[in-house]
Amino acid sequence: MKNVVFLASLLLSTAALADGKPNVVILATGGTIAGAGAGVANSATYQAAKVPVDKLIAGVPELASLAQVRGEQVFQIASESFTDAHLVTLGKRVAALARQPDVDGIVITHGTDTLEESAFFLNLVLKTDKPVVLVGSMRPGTAMSADGMLNLYNAVAVAAAKDARAKGVLVTLNDEIHTGRDVSKAANLRTDAFKSPWGPLGMIVEGKTYWFRSPAKRHTTASEFDIDQLDRLAPVEIAYGAGNASPTAYKAFAEGGARAVIHAGTGNGSVSSAVVPTLQALRGQGVQIIRSSRVVGGGFVLRNAEQPDDKYDWVVAHDLNPQKARILAAVALTRTGDTKALQRMFMEY
Ligand code: DAS
Numbered sequence: 001m002k003n004v005v006f007l008a009s010l011l012l013s014t015a016a017l018a019d020g021k022p023n024v025v026i027l028a029t030g031g032t033i034a035g036a037g038a039g040v041a042n043s044a045t046y047q048a049a050k051v052p053v054d055k056l057i058a059g060v061p062e063l064a065s066l067a068q069v070r071g072e073q074v075f076q077i078a079s080e081s082f083t084d085a086h087l088v089t090l091g092k093r094v095a096a097l098a099r100q101p102d103v104d105g106i107v108i109t110h111g112t113d114t115l116e117e118s119a120f121f122l123n124l125v126l127k128t129d130k131p132v133v134l135v136g137s138m139r140p141g142t143a144m145s146a147d148g149m150l151n152l153y154n155a156v157a158v159a160a161a162k163d164a165r166a167k168g169v170l171v172t173l174n175d176e177i178h179t180g181r182d183v184s185k186a187a188n189l190r191t192d193a194f195k196s197p198w199g200p201l202g203m204i205v206e207g208k209t210y211w212f213r214s215p216a217k218r219h220t221t222a223s224e225f226d227i228d229q230l231d232r233l234a235p236v237e238i239a240y241g242a243g244n245a246s247p248t249a250y251k252a253f254a255e256g257g258a259r260a261v262i263h264a265g266t267g268n269g270s271v272s273s274a275v276v277p278t279l280q281a282l283r284g285q286g287v288q289i290i291r292s293s294r295v296v297g298g299g300f301v302l303r304n305a306e307q308p309d310d311k312y313d314w315v316v317a318h319d320l321n322p323q324k325a326r327i328l329a330a331v332a333l334t335r336t337g338d339t340k341a342l343q344r345m346f347m348e349y
Contacts, residue, residue, distance in 0.1 A: 022104035022160040024067040025097050026152075028053035029090065030077040031111025033148040035140030043143040044189055048078040048111060051141065056109060059141060060149050066207060067105070067160040079111025079118070079136075084233040084330060087121050091227040098128035105131040105159030109152065112136040112185050112193065115171065119180025120327050123169040123219045124349060125227040131164035134171045134180065138191045147174065147191045154204040161209045167201065168219035176200040179215045181349070184321055186296060197298040197319065218348050225331050234259045234333035238322045241265040241294055247278035259337070260288035260329045264322035269293045269301035276307070283313055288333070288342060292317035292325040303343070315342050 028034060030049030034056060037046030051059075053071035063069045074093055075086060090108070097103045110118055119134045126132060135155035137148035154172050158164045169180035173194045182196035202211040218224075237253040241264055253261050261282065265271055269291035271279060279289045291301050291314060300319035303309050309316055317325035325346070332345045 019068075022067045023102050024069050024105045024107060024156050024159045025103055026053060026057060026069060026071040026107045026109060026156070027074045027090070027093060027097075028056060028071060028109045029075040029079070029082075029086075029111070031079050031109065031113075031115075031136050032140055033109045033111075033135065033137040033152065034076065035137075035142075037140045037142045040142065040144045043139045043145070046140040046142065048140075049076045052076070053109070056141075056148075056152065060152050062153055063156050066153070066156050069156060077111070079114040082111075082114045082118065087118060088227070088230060088232065090118065091122055091125050091230070094122060094132060095126055095128070095227045098126065098130050098132070103130070105133070105156075105161075105164070107152070107155045107159045108132070108134045109155075110134050110136050112138060112173075114323075116180070116184040116194075117323050117327050119169050119171050119183065120324050121331065123180040124223055124328065124331050125225045125230060126169065126220050127223075127226055127228070129166040129221055131159045131161065131167070132169045133159045133164070134169065136173060138173075138189065138193055150175075153207070157207040158204055158209055163209055163211065166221075168215050170201070172204055175203055175205060177202045177204055177209065177211075179219075181215060181217055181219065181324075184296070184324070195297075197296070223349070225335070230331070230334060232334075233330035236260045236262060236326045236329045236333070238262040238264055238326055240322075241270070241272070241275075245272035245275050247275050250275065250278050250282060254282050254285065254287050258287060259333050260290055262290050262292050262317065262322045262325045262329065264292055264294045265301070265306070266294060268295075268299075268306045269316060270306045279314070280312055286337070288329065288337070288339070289314040290317050290325055290329055290342075290346075291315070292320060292322040294322070296321060313339050315339060315346060318346050320346065
C-alpha cells in the first residue's frame, strides 16, 4: 500500500512540477480566519471556526498563481480550546506530510489565541527543513477590511518560497514573517496584534519574501526533540504573579499532578516571600519550578538574580514568556527531569 501512495505522490509532484509550481498543503484547525459574523460591520463580534478549508481556499483564487494548493480539515475549533493532545495530533500530521516528496510546504490556519504555542511546539518537534507556516486573522472573512485573505495568500507564498526553508516554523500575519519561537499575540482586536520581542524575521509583500534576520535558537532538524517519539506531553501549569500573592494555585497544581509549574513572575521573574516556601517544598516533592515573567516585550529572566536558583534547584525560562515556557517544559519533561538538563534546554531553544 505504501508503494502505491508513494507512487501516487511522486506522480502528483511530477505533474505539479510540470507547470513549475510547488505543492502546498493547507491544514485548517479553525479560529477567526475561519470565522463568520452577522454583518460586514462585525469585525469583533462573530463565531470562530465556522468556514471549512475548501471555502477558505476558494475565497482566495490567487493562491493558484503561487502553488498547487490542497486543503485538509484537521480540527474546526477556536484555538483557546486547543489541548496538548491536539498539539500532538497536529504535529504528527504535519510530520507525515513533510515526509511526502509531493509536498513542498505546509500552511496551518489557526486561531490567534494560542497560535504562538502551536508554532513554538512545532518548531521544537518537527524534523523537516520544508517551510511550515502558521497563519490566522484578527477579523472574520465576513467583515469589512478582513485580514484573513491576504494573510492566507502571504502564508502560501512563504510556504512556497525556497528561501523560507530551514528557518524553522514560521508565522505570518499583517505582512510580517516571524519565527514561531519568538512571536506572540501582543494585542486584541488589532490587525497588527502579533509581535516578536526581538523583531520579525522579514516581510512578505505581493507574494515575495524579504528577509532581515535568521533564528538564533535550535529548531526542527537541529532539535533533540522529535514528534515521532512523542505520544503525550508532560502536565505543566502556569501560575500568574501579582501583588497580594498566595501559594494556593501552586499547591493545587501540584496536587493536580503537574510535573512543573511555570511562575509568571512580576518583573524579572520575582517571587513573593509569601510563595517562596511553598515553591521550595514543591521542588522537594519533585515538582520543577520554572521562573518566567509576566513582563512582555523584551529582556529575559536572569538566573540567580531575583532568586537563588542554584540553591533552590529552580529553572529560569530565559526570554520565553509563560505560555512558551509551558510548551518547552511539557516537551522537555518527556525526556528528562534533571534541572541542569532542563536549564540547558531553556537556554538553547
Ligand atoms: N478565539 C480566537 C481563536 O480561535 C479567535 C481568533 O482570533 O482566531 O484563537
